[in-house]
Amino acid sequence: MKRNSLSSFSVSLWLLLTAVMPQAVESAKGKYAHMLFNELFEDYSNALRPVEDTDKVLNVTLQITLSQIKDMDERNQILSAYLWIRQSWYDAYLKWDKDKYDGLDSIRIPSNLVWRPDIVLYNKADDDFSEPVNTNVVLRYDGKITWDAPAITKSSCVVDVSYFPFDSQQCNLTFGSWTYNGNQVDIINSLDSGDLSDFVEDVEWEIHGMPAVKNVITYGCCSEPYPDVTFTVILKRKSSFYIFNLLLPCILISFLAPLGFYLPADSGEKVSLGITVLLALTVFQLMVAEIMPPSENVPLIGKYYIATMTMITASTALTIIIMNLHHCGSEAKPVPQWARVIILDYMSKIFFVYDVGENCTSPKREKEEQHKLEGDNGYQRRHKEVRSHFSNRNHDCDLKEKFNGNLDKSYGVHGENVRETVNCCSCYKTLIKNIEYIANCVRDHKANRAKGIEWKKVAKVMDRFFMWIFFIMVFFMSVLIIGKAA
Numbered sequence: 001m002k003r004n005s006l007s008s009f010s011v012s013l014w015l016l017l018t019a020v021m022p023q024a025v026e027s028a029k030g031k032y033a034h035m036l037f038n039e040l041f042e043d044y045s046n047a048l049r050p051v052e053d054t055d056k057v058l059n060v061t062l063q064i065t066l067s068q069i070k071d072m073d074e075r076n077q078i079l080s081a082y083l084w085i086r087q088s089w090y091d092a093y094l095k096w097d098k099d100k101y102d103g104l105d106s107i108r109i110p111s112n113l114v115w116r117p118d119i120v121l122y123n124k125a126d127d128d129f130s131e132p133v134n135t136n137v138v139l140r141y142d143g144k145i146t147w148d149a150p151a152i153t154k155s156s157c158v159v160d161v162s163y164f165p166f167d168s169q170q171c172n173l174t175f176g177s178w179t180y181n182g183n184q185v186d187i188i189n190s191l192d193s194g195d196l197s198d199f200v201e202d203v204e205w206e207i208h209g210m211p212a213v214k215n216v217i218t219y220g221c222c223s224e225p226y227p228d229v230t231f232t233v234i235l236k237r238k239s240s241f242y243i244f245n246l247l248l249p250c251i252l253i254s255f256l257a258p259l260g261f262y263l264p265a266d267s268g269e270k271v272s273l274g275i276t277v278l279l280a281l282t283v284f285q286l287m288v289a290e291i292m293p294p295s296e297n298v299p300l301i302g303k304y305y306i307a308t309m310t311m312i313t314a315s316t317a318l319t320i321i322i323m324n325l326h327h328c329g330s331e332a333k334p335v336p337q338w339a340r341v342i343i344l345d346y347m348s349k350i351f352f353v354y355d356v357g358e359n360c361t362s363p364k365r366e367k368e369e370q371h372k373l374e375g376d377n378g379y380q381r382r383h384k385e386v387r388s389h390f391s392n393r394n395h396d397c398d399l400k401e402k403f404n405g406n407l408d409k410s411y412g413v414h415g416e417n418v419r420e421t422v423n424c425c426s427c428y429k430t431l432i433k434n435i436e437y438i439a440n441c442v443r444d445h446k447a448n449r450a451k452g453i454e455w456k457k458v459a460k461v462m463d464r465f466f467m468w469i470f471f472i473m474v475f476f477m478s479v480l481i482i483g484k485a486a
Contacts, residue, residue: 032101050091063190095143122174126154164299165242176228261467274316328455351464
């Protein structure tokens with residue numbers, strides 16, 4: 001029983017000590033921290049550079065962590081980024097022996113109590129010139145001070161939009177001391193590049209690196225060197241959004257332009273289609289112009305729009321010219337011989353253009369032409385027979401007139417029969433003249449109609465020719481822009 005009571009007492013004592021000791025240690029450290037703070041900052045001034053020898057250079061280690069790309073304003077050429085800026089240096093007046101303070105090796109105090117380097121972003125493009133975030137600093141017993149501060153920076157960035165939307169951008173973030181030269185404060189790179197381990201993926205941009213380079217520049221105003229550290233943010237645009245919203249609609253609209261040549265000339269919509277496509281591309285061009293900066297470098301998609309608009313303007317002008325050829329009537333000149341040979345004989349076969357009412361699937365076309373030729377030949381034979389009949393009758397009338405005239409002179413009889421014969425012959429002559437006039441009119445009408453049909457066929461052949469030419473041009477332009485982007 002005694003042994004059990006002793007063991008239970010020891011366990012209770014151990015539990016009591018484990019519960020009380022951390023609080024005692026924490027209270028002891030808090031006591032020493034207050035004592036240390038009062039002793040360190042009793043005669044401390046944060047206005048002067050914390051070095052024992054004024055000729056000694058104070059080294060500041062700089063590290064930048066890129067957390068997020070907030071915005072990339074191409075038109076105003078401003079990059080907005082969320083950064084974590086870490087600066088560390090040694091303060092010669094803030095050291096202590098940690099053994100005197102119960103092993104206390106570090107404390108956290110407000111940053112405005114200690115001296116801080118005036119390292120700023122040189123290429124800042126923000127109207128707000130407020131002070132950095134007043135976060136705490138970590139002060140170690142050996143005098144090392146580490147200051148971590150978040151910052152949302154807006155920096156100027158030279159944007160090259162020549163290959164938009166397949167472009168890559170390089171934006172610089174240059175950090176340096178504003179008043180201290182290199183003989184007073186020197187900046188050292190903590191890493192060879194910016195830290196991207198905590199980067200949040202952006203919906204528009206991919207980051208391909210953030211190399212850091214130290215530069216020492218001597219300005220014209222001063223003979224002392226001024227060091228700075230430049231971080232280059234390498235960005236690659238994600239082009240899927242612009243492909244589906246700007247490029248692909250333009251390509252589809254561009255393929256509509258050559259189809260204007262395929263429309264029948266009598267539909268009255270050939271010119272309207274070209275103007276509608278031109279207006280649609282103008283809207284897309286204005287959308288791109290609102291995004292891009294007003295620079296001399298025309299973006300790749302803008303060049304594509306301009307080339308397509310030029311092509312559509314040319315196609316509309318050619319459509320107007322071809323429509324004038326289509327509507328050539330009887331008053332027009334005949335088709336020239338060279339056009340008849342080149343366009344009607346050769347090009348019509350190459351582009352499978354047939355006469356009015358014909359197509360490549362008409363099996364009875366040759367029979368209809370044969371029947372048509374036979375009908376024309378029959379009509380011509382009948383016309384010749386009629387003309388020969390009436391000419392024979394006319395010849396008989398002339399013979400009868402001569403014969404009756406001789407009888408009248410010789411015997412003085414049959415006067416009435418002679419007059420009837422003469423009247424009958426004059427009727428035949430008038431009828432022959434009328435028939436010949438009608439035949440000439442029909443012949444002229446057919447000739448004029450054939451002339452108009454030839455001009456319509458010429459216009460149709462030219463429509464097909466330019467349709468394929470413009471289809472090939474649109475295809476190669478689309479391949480060219482994709483090839484340049486790649």
